[in-house]
Amino acid sequence: MRRHVLWGTVATAVVMTVLGSSSAQAEGRGDIRITKGVTNNGKSVIVGISKTVTFPVKLTIKDNSGVKKLRHIDVSGTGSNASGPVDLIGTSCRKLSHTTSECTATMRFDPHAFPWYSDTDANLTAGEWAAWGNVQANDGDYWIFDRAAPFKFKRAxxxxxxxxxxxxxxxxxxxxxxxxxxxxxxxxxxxxxxxxxxxxxxxxxxxxxxxxxxxxxxxxxxxxxxxxxxxxxxxxxxxxxxxxxxxxxxxxxxxxxxxxxxxxxxxxxx
The missing domain is CATH 2.60.40.10 (Immunoglobulins)
Known part of the structure; x- marks a missing residue:
């Protein structure tokens, strides 16, 4: 049986749950921001029919009190190509200065999961993708982001x-x-x-x-x-x-x- 995903609804619900905030606060609080985002070192993410593909999403984050953590991150399509079977392997952050950190999320695509993932044609998920989620500062500021670190997700x-x-x-x-x-x-x-x-x-x-x-x-x-x-x-x-x-x-x-x-x-x- 395939798993059917209404991705926009799920993504919003997950972010709201993680933050414990109302939709009126969806953009965030304070001065924390993502100043740069790059997926797969600027290259397209290309997936074939058997090999698992792992790739990084790197976000440069800035806040006057310093960055506490990358609280949640995921990737999905930015249009009608809503989502695909992608897993978050882990995250890490390194401090660049008192105010700025570079956080990296390691993501993974397993093509074997495509046939059962959605009721729609899995091939339609190829196209423009980006990262979404939220980050938190040391002083409690947070920021909900979407369409960060855009990239091309392509068929081999x-x-x-x-x-x-x-x-x-x-x-x-x-x-x-x-x-x-x-x-x-x-x-x-x-x-x-x-x-x-x-x-x-x-x-x-x-x-x-x-x-x-x-x-x-x-x-x-x-x-x-x-x-x-x-x-x-x-x-x-x-x-x-x-x-x-x-x-x-x-x-x-x-x-x-x-x-x-x-x-x-x-x-x-x-």
Whole structure:
């Protein structure tokens, strides 16, 4: 049986319970404030279909009497992508000065929990997320915060590339490059082909330091793509996907292709 969560109601109720305050006091009391918030060191939180992902939420907190503690913290979506199965592992604070502390909460996503977590499609939880909770100062001041340390919560993706020469024994310099783009399906805990996405075909000449885009091709309904191009030299071919607000950016491993003709060896007669 799935657990259905009305996240906005639960979040508000939890904060009010922790503080023991009325809704009229929901913003807090005194001069304590969060001056900076960063999740996962500024990177997107990317979750696949099996590996548990742990990440930090760091909050810089200031009050004229000093910071007592990070009293409660959680993360959730900031729009219709309300919530997902995230756990708080622990919190710690270190004093930066008499008035300022940096508090870190360690959070964890376990993709195995997605299928039973909510009545809605688990994949819809990807998107914009942020932290909410409350902090307390030494003089009793407190502050209820929401949408602190915003971050992107994204579905993991995979991308492959294969390069072949349709006719390696001719003088043709044509190379056929195929590939497949897939992304995590948190409902089925499988990777599924991602159709209708623009992929950049990129080439790096042998000995060069970086790839250059040759052309852009869209994946078919199964997430597959293929194109034949004229190669200027031997080198490595790959596909690059820019990603979206809910799916990670990914580049395929390079597929090395030489334009040298294969060497033919005469068969030795008995």
């Amino acid at each position: 993706a995979t991308l492959t590339a294969t390069a072949t020469r349709p006719n390696p024994f001719s003088d043709s310099r044509q190379v056929k490059v195929t590939g497949a783009l897939a992304r995590a399906d948190w409902e089925a805990l499988k990777y599924r082909g991602y159709g209708g996405q623009s992929l950049k075909l990129q080439f790096k000449k042998a000995g060069a330091a970086s790839y250059a885009t040759v052309k852009t091709v869209r994946t078919n309904s199964a997430g597959k793509v293929g194109v034949t191009v004229d190669a200027s030299a031997s080198g490595s071919w790959r596909w690059f996907y820019q990603g979206t607000a809910n799916t990670m950016q990914v580049a395929s491993p390079g597929a090395v292709m030489s334009l040298a003709k294969p060497t033919l060896h005469a068969a030795r007669l008995p």
